Amino acid sequence: MARESRLYKFRLALKNNKFRFGFGLLLFFIIFAIIGPLFTPFAGDGLYYEKLPGSNMEVATYSTRTLPPMTRETLITYSGRHVEVLHILGTDKLGRDVYAQLVYGLRTSLWIATLAAIIGTLLGITIGFVAGYRGGLTDELLMMFVNIMLVIPSIVLLILVAAYLEARSPEIQALIIGLTGWPWVARAVRSQTLSLKNREFVNLARLAGLSDLRIIFGEIMPNMISYIFMVGILQFSGAILASATLDFIGLGPTTAVSLGTILQKAIAHNALQFGWWWWFIPPGLIITLIITALFFINLGMEEVFNPRLRRGGE
Amino acid sequence: MKRYLALAIAVLLVGSLGGFAFAGAEDFPRSETIYTANSAPPTSANPFQGGNIIGIDGLVFEPLFMLNFMTTELKPWLAEKGEWVDSTTFEVKLRDGIKWQDGEPLTAEDVKFSFEYYEKLGLKKIEGLKEIKVVDDRTVQFRFSGQPNVWVWRSNLYTTLIIPKHVFENLDPEKVKTMTFLGDEQKYLVGSGAYKLKEVIQQQKSILERNEDWWGARYFNKPAAKYIIQLYISSNDQAANAFLKGDLDVATYYLDIAQLKSQNPNIVSWLDRPPYFPPVVPVVLYFNTEKPPMNMPAFRRAIAMAINPEQIVEQGPISDVPDQTPLGPIMENWKKKMDAPKLIEEYGWQYGNLEKAMGILDQLGIKDTDGDGVREYNGRPIELHFVTCAGCSDWIQTGEIIANQLKPLGIKVVIDKGDWTNFFMKKLNSGDFDLALHWAGTFKADPYSVYYSLMYYNNETDKGSANFGNYHNERANELLQKLSATPNEDEQVKYLKELTRIWLEDVPAVPVYTGTVFYEANTQYWTNWPNEKNPYGVPIFWPGFGTWGTALALLGVKPAGTPSPTTTDSGGSTCGPAILVGLALIPLALYRKRRN
């Protein structure tokens, strides 16, 4: 398990078509989230802002409501200026640009998912490791806690936290998703640890008198790093879905727009009945494609790290 | 193995279908059925603490008087008339020939029993009511000790449902509190009204069936619809679809009414011009009147002047242009008696007059000294925090427009959003805000209640329920006190005029747009829906608004396509005054609406 081989494996992963496809797609959305705002004059809330002369205050202008995609429109701003703008994905019922909301919503959703994945993975790994490595009573107690967490639906926690806070921010949502998403990671990591714990090299290390921490970080962890990475990716995709669902039922962030809240607004304003498809198809499609991309990354990595799954010629 | 699995699944599938309690099938002829809907499922028909079935109040059980919220007038219902015979005695005379649905006559004893039953339940506490005296079968006197609040009493007349003594006297009030009056308990639903509860299909629909033997047919029209079915439609989206397909005749949902009308020309609402929806009362912009510089009436006035409601109506929520008073279009009668336009001209401000507003601020010495476009007060730039709830898109949008309108005045407005209960209402109740919108203070059924809830202030706990800005004016308190004690209309108008003058001079809050309630009706099967020109009923199809006039609307519709006789109303004389007491609990519907 030397360093070179891991580097080699990463290069191998880059040669894997599935990994390349998934990684490329994900990269595309990340880049899109970063540079997307360059293609629209609208701010994250879908409004057109204009600086008032002689002060640093900005005034918002609404666009015409429910314009279809690729509509050009001349806005008359607060100060009476005429500005020609292009609504790449049209506007919604409140006269806000959908494309701008989508780009900023994508940012929020990716940010929430990243944070939630980090929190969930770290928690799950720690608890799983400790339970699996220590065994005995510690294991029993921790696993009982894991089981309890598995049966408490995350929505209860969300309501509780939402009630304590004056406003729900994306970070809070990430925290809640992370705090409820770890139990299965802990379970999986525990069983991995259990199987690794009794391998010869670990026993050797123990005989050599290495401390538990040294064994965990020096011997067991490196053997699980790829596994942990994959778990993290699954956490990430789970978090995107969970956050979209929470947003959709009205428990989304109150301080920022996210992909799920766009969908929720679309439903609330009868977009389905009135045929404003540009309002609800793109956000869902983006969520779906991101998760697909993550799955492919995961699959590609699994094939690389677990040669049994590798199929000839790929 | 595979075959067994398939079999097991098939059994499960059939079994899950069998999980329903099957009732006998029944058809409701479309031409004889009114379909309405609510965003909460029908789960309780409890007439006392507001079930969620439209019409339990008003159509099944009836009050002494019906309120018509759209005109704020009372219409004698079970009562033929009611009046203050002296300053502490209110006498009610019942109509002749009123019967319960089981055939028993409805008498003064039932009226006395009903008011006492509400008190026993803990749902009403009528201040100062000493005795309810049955004079004869059709006459009952309410005797007060000391001077009663005539407006509060007025509200009791339409919020107290009259229940049959012979059914309820053996029902323990403690038990009644949590009864749903469905299933076996449905037998207690013996009302006097035009409809009976036929059946509730749990959590999906409730079916009211016409009472063919209704006493009221003699005085009012016999209701046209044989059935009134309330569907459970949880989302606006689905309600829009039901209207487009003609599955729904009338309801209160937040829909794009203009779009709906263009797709289904049979859809009507209150007005035949935009905003179509019925404008009811103004939404007002509160100032935290305890915080400088908003403690200065002149400063508040300057802000009021900089606001342009016409722009808000054009760019903001579905609304209409308000006037400067907190009394909405529903109080047109009162405003006429007060000659409100003259008061406004004399004491009020002019909207959208930026120049004059700037002049006032300059005069107050609030100027922009450092040239950054923001005026300073005591050396600090004025930055006002506008609080609202994150789901209240109407209010957020209005806040943004107001922020834009105040910018050229040199005042910066920051919009803070949060949860309804834990952020918005908490801030309003604790005075931790600068500006906020609300209409709880204006959504009232009489002008006394409006002024009381907006302007009364004795101390932090004893104040008007919607006096969020803690506006305090001793003279206003005094006037409210006097107004509460007089059933004499001339005197009432005199006090109301003075209260309006104080409002206009002091600007405790600014009406920024006239809020609408949502109302969609389908004329394909039923016509004569109430509207601006014929406001005989109230277009609020929420549970709990029955005696506020929804019942009047449902009783007044006519079948489409058949020549309809003209209504013979027995002419509603306005009875004594009052205050709104809302037992009607409509939390879900309102909650939803605000979150949209």
Added chain:
Amino acid sequence: MGFRRYLAQKTAVYAITFLFAVTINWLLPRLMPGNPIEAMIESNLNLGPGEKEILIRFYEDLYGLNEPLWRQFVNFWVRLFHGDLGYSLLYKAPVWDLIRHSLPYDIVILLPAIALSWIVGNWLGAIAGKNRRYDRWMMPLFYFLASMPYFWFAMLLVYFIGVKLGWLPYQGAYDPSLVPGLNWEFIKSFLSHWILPFLSLFVVMIGSWAIGMRNMIIYELEADYVRYLEALGASEKLMTKHAYRNAILPQVTGLALQLGLMVAGAIATEIVFNYPGIGILLMNAALSQDYFLLQGAFLMVVISVLAANFIIDIVYAFIDPRVRASYTEG
């Protein structure tokens, strides 16, 4: 002997989990700031002076919220053992009645969706696992399906099939003019309303089952024992059979957990289709802090998830030799 101890141990663990979960369930909403009763009354537009205080007292008495916390806790358990889940603040009805009447609608959608997607998904997954040619184009499809937020797919179905094409109704559980009954008209209407919500869950679920099965099959087919069988010259059918048996075990666990979670309903699907299930009740309870309904509903979820887990543990004790070994040996 071994099995009995195993059973006793498992039962104890589940009992403790149950007590703990229910206690947390009870405690969480009560730690919330803000009084749900006040919030409910404040959302009421039509109140007169003094009316608010009267109503607050009325509701606090009604729900016993003015008693000390420990007393409420005791009352809670006493009532629970009498089968009383409390009385909903929001819907003004006993919680058990609410759950009882909406649960069938969830079951009727979710049970077939879960069960059929499990069968179809496993079947497709197994084919893909065995056959590389299929795998090439089916695998991306599975992943795409599994990636879709199921409420978004529901929206697409509503928009394209319901609104644009007008083929199927997409609102409610049956036509508004009907009353449930055992007659052809009702059943027809019920089934036509059932198709879209069912499909929205069924199609999305197929994806994840198929992925699970495919990966397990590939993994098993490459396992040493299959190689060994292959070396011995066993028929392909035999090898597949063994691989399939091993691969299906985790899928059964997944199925049981899904069925256990069924009680929580499918909130987002119910919103899109206006289907009268338990999910919407839950959502509204959450939004208006209706603790009794929340508790009642979550109690049901906890019980059913625990029951599903428990059953799986017991079943495994019989069918999985590895588990059997763990309790017979030590």
